[in-house]
Amino acid sequence: MTDKTKRQLALLDDVRRLERTFETSAAVAPSTSMLYLGSPLLAGDLAADALAWLGAAELALRGIGPAQRLLHFLRTFAAGPTETMALTCVEAGWEILHGPFETEMRRDELEIVRDAYARAAFYAWCLGSPEAALHVAQHAAAMLRRVDSELFKVRFAQTMLAALRTAEDGYPWGKFDVARERTRALDVLVGLGELVPDVRLAQRAYLAEQVLEEAKGKFSGSRVADLDDREGIARTGDFEIDEPVVGPSLVVVPSLDHLPDKRNDRGAPRSEFGHLAQRALPLVKMPDLAEASAVLKGEFPWLSAVTDRILEGVVGKEAVVFPSAICLVGGAGAGKSHYARAVARVLSLPLTEVPMGGAADSSFGGTSRQWSTGRACTVLQSIKRAGVANPCVILDELDKASSNRFNGSALDVVLAQIEPGSRKAFFDPFLEAAIDLSAVTFIATVNDIRPLKGPLLDRMLVLYCPAPTAQDIDAIVAGILRQVREGSGIDPRFTPDLDATEMDVLRRGWRGGSIRPLKRAVDRLLTLRSAPGLAH
Template identity: 30%
Template structure:
């Protein structure tokens, strides 16, 4: 059947790496296939079609509750859960619930393979497929919350949502621990349509960015600012003091009833290799808003940030709107790396000058994009800038930033650094942590001494990879790794 390939994407080694266009294609395929398999478009499906991510998750549960006998129905359930697990702006606990569902499905694949192997029914290639599911399951274990008890309530609500209109649904039992949250939205493009033209390039731009018209979700759900920041401190203990301004920002926003992620523009200043960029990426990943990285070091103009005017070949809107497009929310994160090394001129445009307009709330709320020829509201975009020193930054730019001094890590921070770096290496290789070779204690001591001497996370990362390579040369890989 046409379109079936996409509903198997949840079985990919790294399904979270789907591109924005692939997410949209998967949604369209599910909208097309699900009614045929269910025998009609139910009320719950209509809500999921409208990109109600709560409905998408409940639809996945409803499909699974019927114990699907066919692979197609199981793939449909898993695909709806995959969409919910990576939905911007979805209630944080529901993201964990959806991830739990996916984890169970992947582990079921492994269990099924083991059953076949015991009965000598396993086909060639099934072992690799089953181990791939185990790898994916382990990745979801890291992000999933232990929320299995909540499934019953969601399933009940799903069935009530699909009840006939003349049926009075039962009153749901109160749940003191459950929180409901209507996803807040915001218009980024301040127009009902994009001005067009007859040129092919103009039509391309309109088609590409038309999905951003209308309301977009404000993603990230920070209900407990202290727990959120404490998790970051656990991975970056040497930055505990540097994270205090962020903690204060999030506390105030939560008190005001504004729990979606938005922090004042930050400038992290510290020596090379102190983990500034890694911290910024982790912040946005933990909040669930995603981020784009802009390397400013040596930039000779501001095109990546400002965009290019319509009429030029390959014209693109400003970098902030492209981040909105990449992450499907109105408040993505943007990391401007090594901003103190940015070049530029009055003729070609200075990156720091463009930042002035994008960081000031007043001008960011009405930023004119020369490519799409419309005003943009970029005031909800989250900014983190990094620099080795502030000497090269203009005073007006520094006045718009919360400047935080980041110290270099020390040997005592090695355990926290290693926990993250080993996870990164495993993800890069597409294997489980347990599949990596065991490191010799003397090598770990050498890495700790190096960190004390140089305070450079990048050096530790390179040393870790060398140590793993040496250990791999002396160790046979486990059969089931």
């Protein structure tokens, strides 16, 4: 049994104990911290809960001089709970803890008042107050900082985020930036890393156990091992489960049990990538290749032969996984980068574009976690963002990467990531583990193949991209206009196609070759449309 499995089973035990505590709320008012952990109110009734809780807390509050006004309001609220009176209690509690009385009270007295203040805020939130939600979020955050239990940390963080989702900006007694606090709450959940899905899994397992209790005649016991995987629960020897991936998939990240268990450290590998460990990630399925080919040839008619060579590498496959990396070679302005992006678009591949020009170290392949700036390799970060095992990574201007190996070489890293033998087990120094990059689509663009000659070029499908000719101008201009419309964010109707006169001007001025002068000319024509006075 792995360390992760042991931890998950321990979480399941914690969930069992917490749920048994919650069961007592049918007869006894739960403590305030239990409410923030998700316990139901006494018998599910707010009025009954308030009366029972105040009956137990009144004696303690009566002995605290500065709390008498708060106690009066709490009695009024318990006699007839309303949102307005609950907020009045919240205000009274806040004033005690943030006014001159704070220095006059003992620590135990402050804790009693703080508990009453948090309870009143929770009641007001239950009654629909967005103002109280802000207080609830603050109390949940404070409770989270005071506990060691992993389960409690996640539960308090979930309460904090749930409260902030219902909150409105404008703190009743002082400034409160809801957007900033929401970000902080999400940061807390991110910092908990793989613990969040582990807790969710343990809660699902507990619910399944309750189903088993109702069917004891059919099962031999009430442990998770007695449940069927298809019901969403794993056997004891294979407790780590997730939503099943339908279709082709690939495990990219192996077990990370060899790393220190620092899930609360956002910079730790297990915090950042633990949720991907031993998890099958989906592969982008193959789209209609005939349609993809038609789109690419329509937009890049001068690269029709290149399109055929690229797409023939995935014919008959269930997922978009190329047999080798692709290297597009051509002169400046031939449209290589734009074409590479279009290939990713028509194949529905999430895209990461990496400018390799001037890259003078091996950081593309990740950096060791012994450094404070340690990071996983760029490709794994792309996989994490995309949530699939086969994103597309464009290595733009790869021929301009530095050949200096003083701080490592970007070209050597690329070689290891595209080499058929090593790409299935590329060693990431941040995770200190071998990851599987065999499904990633690498497309490099270069002007000159001479810097890549040797092992690197031998492992690529090298495709020469001819420069466009004058006959391709209609498709190129259509593509330029499409980029302008997408980039401007303006209604496409305000950027109509060029008319016959404008196209004639372009044809006289551009005879083929680099697309960049043509793009400048189109930009000039569009500017003249809106400011004809600039024409001369």
